[in-house]
Amino acid sequence: MARDDAYVERYSRQLILAEIGPRGQERLAAARVAIPARGAAAEHVIAYLAAAGVGTLAIAPEQRALVDPDQPGIQVKTLPRHERDDARVGFDAVLVDADAAGDVVRARRRFWIADGRAAETPPCHDCAAAALGAPAAAPDTLAPLRDALLGTVVATEIVKAILDVGAPLTGRVLTYDATTATVTTTPVAARPACPRCAAA
Ligand SMILES: [Zn+2]
Numbered sequence: 001m002a003r004d005d006a007y008v009e010r011y012s013r014q015l016i017l018a019e020i021g022p023r024g025q026e027r028l029a030a031a032r033v034a035i036p037a038r039g040a041a042a043e044h045v046i047a048y049l050a051a052a053g054v055g056t057l058a059i060a061p062e063q064r065a066l067v068d069p070d071q072p073g074i075q076v077k078t079l080p081r082h083e084r085d086d087a088r089v090g091f092d093a094v095l096v097d098a099d100a101a102g103d104v105v106r107a108r109r110r111f112w113i114a115d116g117r118a119a120e121t122p123p124c125h126d127c128a129a130a131a132l133g134a135p136a137a138a139p140d141t142l143a144p145l146r147d148a149l150l151g152t153v154v155a156t157e158i159v160k161a162i163l164d165v166g167a168p169l170t171g172r173v174l175t176y177d178a179t180t181a182t183v184t185t186t187p188v189a190a191r192p193a194c195p196r197c198a199a200a
Contacts, residue, residue, distance in 0.1 A: 003073075004072070006072045007072040007073050010053070010071065010072050010073070011025055011073070014028075014053065019163070019165060020163065024163050025053060027162050027163055028052055028053045028054050028055065028159070028162055028163070029053055029054075029055040029073050030055055031054050031055055031056070031162045032054075032055065032056040032057075032058065033054055033056070033057055033058070033094065033158060034057075034058040034079060034094045035057065035058065035059050035063075035079075035094075036060075036079055036094070038060060038062075039144075039147060040143075040144040040145075040147040040148045040151065041113040041147040041148070041150055041154070042059075042063070042151065043063065043066055043148075043151070044147075044148045044151025044152055044155065045151045045154055045155045045158070046059055046063055046066045046067065047066050047067075048151070048152060048155035048156075049155055049158060049159070050066065050068070050071065050074055052155075052159055053073050053074070054074070054158075054159075054162070055073060055074065055075060056074075056075045056076075057074065057075070057076050057077070058076075058077040058078070058079045059077075059078070059079060060078070060079055061078050064076055064078075094109070094110050094111070109158075109161050109200075111154045111157055111158060111169075112124065112125050112154075113147065113150045113151065113154055114128075114135075115129075115135035116135050116136060116138060116146055116150070116175055116176055116177065116178070117132070117135060117150075117173050117174065117175050117176075118150045118153050118154050118157075118169070118173070118174045118176075119169050119170070119172065119173045119174060119188070120157055120161075120168055120169050120170045120200075121170075121196065121197055121200035122170060122171070122189075122190035122194070122197035122200050123171070123173065123188045123189065123190045123191075123194075123197060124190070124194060124196040124197050124200070126191075126194065126196065127188060127189070127190050127191045127194055127196075127197055128173045128188050130191060131173075131186075131188045131189070132173065132175070132186060132188065135175075136177055136179070138179065142178040142179065143178075145178060146176055146178040149176055149178075150174075150176055153169075153174060153176075157169050169185075171188070171189065172185045172186060172187050172188065173185065173186050173188045
């Protein structure tokens with residue numbers, strides 16, 4: 001696909017990286033990610049994916065300000081209301097096949113952040129809670145910072161999925177305890193017959 005000078009200049013650092021390069025940048029440009037969530041985690045994921053040049057971001061209308069309208073190669077779609085209202089957990093990002101209107105047609109990969117934990121389904125957040133128990137509570141002052149870090153982690157996982165590099169964060173749950181500055185990853189299997197994990 002031909003790209004103009006503004007596009008090449010904007011993504012020049014990634015275009016020269018061996019791990020991304022022109023082919024990887026085209027994959028990012030062709031990717032569609034729906035983020036039916038609000039809050040610090042979602043905001044960081046949106047900002048990082050936009051910076052990486054993910055071509056289509058389906059987000060809530062009030063989050064459009066997170067994306068520079070002059071940035072080349074990015075389309076922002078408004079999530080349909082039923083998707084926006086389906087925020088069962090604090091954060092859910094979905095790498096999707098979507099139609100031109102941004103409607104989610106089929107989720108290919110599903111990522112989540114909830115209560116200081118993050119993973120790619122499977123396991124889902126319910127299976128993580130069943131295996132790991134109640135999460136450690138974070139003080140109100142730390143929770144947005146904790147979620148920002150997890151947003152960065154999940155943005156990285158989404159870029160890895162798009163580029164098909166590295167080992168995915170599936171079958172494991174990453175936990176970040178901001179009060180002790182501790183990051184752990186714990187193997188967690190999906191519960192038998194969990195519908196959310198079965199759908200992933
Ligand atoms: Zn599950």
